Amino acid sequence: MTPTAIFEPIGHESLADAVVAQVEDLIASGILKQGRKLPSERDLAEMLRVSRPKLREALHVLEERGLVTTQHGEGTFVAALTGQAMMPALLALYERHEPAFFDYLEYRREQEGFAARLAARRATKADKERITEILAEDDRAWRANDPAASREADFALHAAIVDASQNATLIHMMASIYELTRQGVFYNREFLKTIDGTGERLVQQHKELGEAVIAGDEARAEQSAFDHIDFVEESFRLGIERRRRETMAEKRRMLSSSKPTPNS
Structure with missing residues (x-):
């Protein structure tokens, strides 16, 4: 259409x-x-x-x-109907304040699960065809190592599942949230790939989520959405810890390599 x-x-x-x-x-x-x-x-x-x-x-x-x-x-x-989910000053604060990211994930986890369950129950033939097409593009982009296309397929899949929920309030509110994601405030796909290794796990999670919705399996779709967000959260926690260890190691290296000050 x-x-x-x-x-x-x-x-x-x-x-x-x-x-x-x-x-x-x-x-x-x-x-x-x-x-x-x-x-x-x-x-x-x-x-x-x-x-x-x-x-x-x-x-x-x-x-x-x-x-x-x-x-x-x-x-x-x-027109802009839902407005900005957050004002620029708050967005900038969130970028500097790591705990806020996990609050965002907590919120998204519940909304994504809710959307997936509704989508599995309500998705039409057209919704399922759209999801199938996006899954194929997601796989193609990953195999071609095309980060930009993978990123767009990622956004498109989540939006398509929310659309398939047929809940207008959820559709409008999540569109605002996804715009924050698109701006890179709360999500860095390339960072996730450093934890994942190749990005294959992300593609497999998307496939599981999309196929559960297409199959009409509400419990599986909801759990797939939860598992996906849990993976994002775990990956970022591991990344933050790895970054902390690297910073401490670098400080120790700098200290050990510095020459001691002669006694006067």
Whole structure:
């Protein structure tokens, strides 16, 4: 399904109000997420089968309601609906404060498990096909040693499972959390690979999680999500401890190699 296929023609009796209702439904359900660009005015009017003046009227209503924003020369976008999960000052503090990272993982563990259980119960054929495609891309990227593609497949899989939960609140809230992950505030895939060795374990965990959702096995999907986040937490704890040992060893080396000060 192409992005434009999510819009349906408007009946002759509906017009502007029906356009507003359809876009609102797509936003509320999490299909249109914040930052998503809408089709051009001409294309959207054609898809909805309404006149461009009626479409402009509907877009004006949506903009007044704070659901879309128009950027001149760029187009119309779904507005930032959940806001920033954290302000820049707090993000900077979290980057300097390691315990905050583990609070983040604790939160994500429960939300990821909840999403996986719901997804296993509710995923549609289209959801399962999307997850299957992402798993194939994840495996391809790993075999090709393509870090950028692996990173994108990682994000895409987690987002696809949350989308398959069909819970609009969860979809919108986790989109905000994943944006922090994408910015690298709380997650460094390359660091995990140094613990994992090759990144193969990450790929296998993703495969287990995705296949559990596709199989409709709620308990297995939830546990797979828990296991994945537990692995991330364990890896970072080991990494922090390794970094601490290396720092102490380097200080001891510097001290032992320094020449003693002659007695006066």
